[in-house]
Amino acid sequence: NAGVTQTPKFQVLKTGQSMTLQCAQDMNHEYMSWYRQDPGMGLRLIHYSVGAGITDQGEVPNGYNVSRSTTEDFPLRLLSAAPSQTSVYFCASSRTHRGRKSPLHFGNGTRLTVT
Amino acid sequence: AQTVTQSQPEMSVQEAETVTLSCTYDTSESDYYLFWYKQPPSRQMILVIRQEAYKQQNATENRFSVNFQKAAKSFSLKISDSQLGDAAMYFCAYRSVEDTGTASKLTFGTGTRLQVTL
Numbered sequence: 001n002a003g004v005t006q007t008p009k010f011q012v013l014k015t016g017q018s019m020t021l022q023c024a025q026d027m028n029h030e031y032m033s034w035y036r037q038d039p040g041m042g043l044r045l046i047h048y049s050v051g052a053g054i055t056d057q058g059e060v061p062n063g064y065n066v067s068r069s070t071t072e073d074f075p076l077r078l079l080s081a082a083p084s085q086t087s088v089y090f091c092a093s094s095r096t097h098r099g100r101k102s103p104l105h106f107g108n109g110t111r112l113t114v115t
Numbered sequence: 116a117q118t119v120t121q122s123q124p125e126m127s128v129q130e131a132e133t134v135t136l137s138c139t140y141d142t143s144e145s146d147y148y149l150f151w152y153k154q155p156p157s158r159q160m161i162l163v164i165r166q167e168a169y170k171q172q173n174a175t176e177n178r179f180s181v182n183f184q185k186a187a188k189s190f191s192l193k194i195s196d197s198q199l200g201d202a203a204m205y206f207c208a209y210r211s212v213e214d215t216g217t218a219s220k221l222t223f224g225t226g227t228r229l230q231v232t233l
Contacts, residue, residue, distance in 0.1 A: 033220065042119075042206060042223035058220060090160060092221075103150065104210075104221055106160035 002026050006091050006107035013081040013114045021076040021110050023091030029105070031096045032074040036060065036087040037109070043090060049074055050096060081114045088112070117142045117209050121224035128197045129232050135182075136192045136227045138207030144168075148210040149183065149190045150221070155203040163205070166190065168212075194229075202231040 007022045025032065033048035045058030049068040063085060065077040074093075078085060089110045095102040118141045128134035140149070151163040166174045166183050173181050178198075182191045194201055207224040 035221075040225055042225045043221070044223075045220045048220065088158065092160075103148075103162050103165055106152075109158045109160075111158075 004091055004093055004105050004107040006089075006110050008110060009108065011110060011112050013078070013112065015081060015083060015114060017081050019078055019081070021078075021089055021091075021112075023074045023076065023107060024072050025074075025091075025093040025105070026072065027093065027095070027105065028071060029093035029095050029102075030071070032068065032091065032093045033058070033104075034064070034066065034074070034076045035090045035092060036085075037090060038087050046076065046089075078112075081112075083114045086112060086114045117144075117147075117211070117222045119207050119209050119222050119224040121207055121227050123227045124225075125228045125230070127230040127232060128194070128201075130197055130199060132197055133193060133195045134197055134229065136194075136205050136207075136229065138190045138192070138224055140188050140190065140207070140209050140222075142188070142209065144211060146212045148212065149181075150208040150210065151179070151181070151190075151192045152206045152208060152223075153201075153203045154206065154226075155200075160206075164192065197231050199231050199233075202229055204228050 004025045030051045034046040035043040037043045047066040049055045091107040092104040094104045120139045147168045149166045153161045153163050164176045178195045180193045204226045206226045208221040
């Protein structure tokens with residue numbers, strides 16, 4: 001009963017480095033998404049996917065890439081880390097179907113610091 | 116685009132007392148979902164309560180209840196018999212009913228930090 005699993009929990013990067021934040025869910029959810037949380041700004045959508053092979057941009061996509069090769073996994077890639085990407089990152093998933101949606105299930109977050 | 120406003124950055128309540136957290140939102144849609152999420156220091160995002168806009172009855176979950184005023188676009192959270200474990204950041208969030216694209220996203224308020232004192 002793992003739900004949404006994010007790794008790592010903490011990461012420190014130097015400016016210009018690249019890395020991938022991992023997200024996996026075992027609930028067979030079609031919809032997966034990445035949010036970033038910054039003080040005083042709530043959570044903002046970075047990228048999302050409505051199914052394997054389908055991704056699209058959210059509100060703040062610049063500097064991030066995603067892919068969705070399987071239903072279970074939705075990694076977030078930072079191509080060249082910048083201090084402005086210092087944040088807490090959350091992966092979330094939900095079931096989608098015509099009519100009523102299930103609530104978003106969140107992972108436990110990754111705290112990323114870029115120096 | 117939808118917006119969610121939480122006008123109380125911080126609130127404090129004594130243990131066993133009742134507190135109400137405010138949330139207003141703006142939308143042109145007639146059907147949608149509203150949520151309250153709790154974020155304790157562990158950083159985990161925990162769903163507290165959910166309201167579907169087409170339902171007139173206010174949602175309740177044990178000590179948590181909402182006052183949903185659709186015409187006023189208001190969605191407040193009431194916590195009764197407050198406990199030390201209720202201390203956390205609380206986020207109000209909006210989600211469209213539509214299935215497509217960014218309509219599936221949650222739009223969050225900026226949060227209210229709740230302190231519970233003895």
